[in-house]
Amino acid sequence: MNPDKASRRTFLMASLGLSAVSFIRPASRQTLTVGQVIDRIKTNVAIPWREQTVDNLIAGTQDMPVKGIASTMMATLDVLQRAAAKGLNMVITHEPTFYSHQDRIEPIGQDSLYQLKRDFIQEHGLAVFHFHDHWHGRHPDGIATGMIRELGWVKNNDSQNPRLFTFPETSLARFAQGMATKLGIRTMRVIGDPNLPIKRVMASWGNVSLMPGIPYLAQADVLVVGETHEWELVEYVQDAITSGQKKALIIMGHLVSEQAGMKYCAEWLKGFISEVPVDFLAAPEPYWRPDQPVR
CATH class of the missing domain: 3.40.1390.30 (NIF3 (NGG1p interacting factor 3)-like)
Structure with a gap:
């Protein structure tokens, strides 16, 4: 066999082999992080971000990868449990997580229920973002x-x-x-x-x-x-x-009186977040009437 032809054949087969490997290798997907979601919210809410605000990351870190997002009126333990069960590891809540508007920890730091909720969030790898001031401040509210x-x-x-x-x-x-x-x-x-x-x-x-x-x-x-x-x-x-x-x-x-506003927030988020699922999780009304007990 002609050495030149053999060399060309070997080179061609090697090239085809490499191409096949490249073809079957899954394309790498860029990970969406908590910080990137927050940055997109700040951009799309279209008002200047306040220096003094309760709208902060309450739990988790900016570099955490986001698998799914839950929008909710209130990050109750029930809502957090449902979010974790659905694989939605970033929770965007309108109201506080830790029982005060500013999510202050000092008054409840030794409280067993606070610790249980905090531990649940950490153990399930959840990030919680408080989104109140700027959602109201958006035009329109x-x-x-x-x-x-x-x-x-x-x-x-x-x-x-x-x-x-x-x-x-x-x-x-x-x-x-x-x-x-x-x-x-x-x-x-x-x-x-x-x-x-x-x-x-x-x-x-x-x-x-x-x-x-x-x-x-x-x-x-x-x-x-x-x-x-x-x-x-x-x-x-x-x-x-x-x-x-x-x-x-x-x-x-x-x-x-505000729940449907966070239902709408989920729709709004889908307009600029497509990499992961975005769902609305309703927080149940806490009260019931004695003549109409909860079933």
């Missing part, structure tokens, strides 16, 4: 967007005031029942005449103090809130009704 969509109130929203809504006239009782049905609320509380005609509604999701609760109430027939101090805004509304004002207050419960 992420929580409000999700709640308005879930309630079907988009067409009723005032173009100049995102908290104000106008509806065809109905009774307070019927309006409140419609909200409770749409959101599956077990323990909504209502102050006011059940037959009070309702047209103008102010909504302030989450916690609402006496101020701005008073000016909100002045603009509408009923003010809808997540929660408020009973010795402040609740007493004020009671006195307003006693004085002859045609007013009402609907108290939804804090969790259910």
Whole structure:
């Protein structure tokens, strides 16, 4: 055999062999890290990131690889367990993980339940990111967007005031029942005449103090809130009704008053995170009525 032909044949076979090996080798996938997810959130929320904020990484490290993301209203132990079971090792929560708005550890550092929750997070390799201030600060507010969509109130929203809504006239009782049905609320509380005609509604999701609760109430027939101090805004509304004002207050419960906002957050995250699954995990309403026990 011609030595030159043999050499060329050997070279060709070697090249084909290398090509085959290259073809069957799986392509390397770049790992998505917790820090990269946070950076994308900061970019896409499209407002300046505050120096003083509760929006921080509460558990885990920036370089942890992300296998899946759970968006939730509150990182309860139940939610964390469900996230771990589904392989979602990064939890993005709107409310605190460790029982205070700032997730301060000092008051509860020796508490056995805190330690159990902390240990669960560590043992299951979870990262928890608190996403509150900037989700509210987004334009439009992420929580409000999700709640308005879930309630079907988009067409009723005032173009100049995102908290104000106008509806065809109905009774307070019927309006409140419609909200409770749409959101599956077990323990909504209502102050006011059940037959009070309702047209103008102010909504302030989450916690609402006496101020701005008073000016909100002045603009509408009923003010809808997540929660408020009973010795402040609740007493004020009671006195307003006693004085002859045609007013009402609907108290939804804090969790259910913002939950749909984190459902929407999961959809928003999918717009710029495609490498891993992103799911919404609902935190269950904590209260139940004695005449309707939880099954």
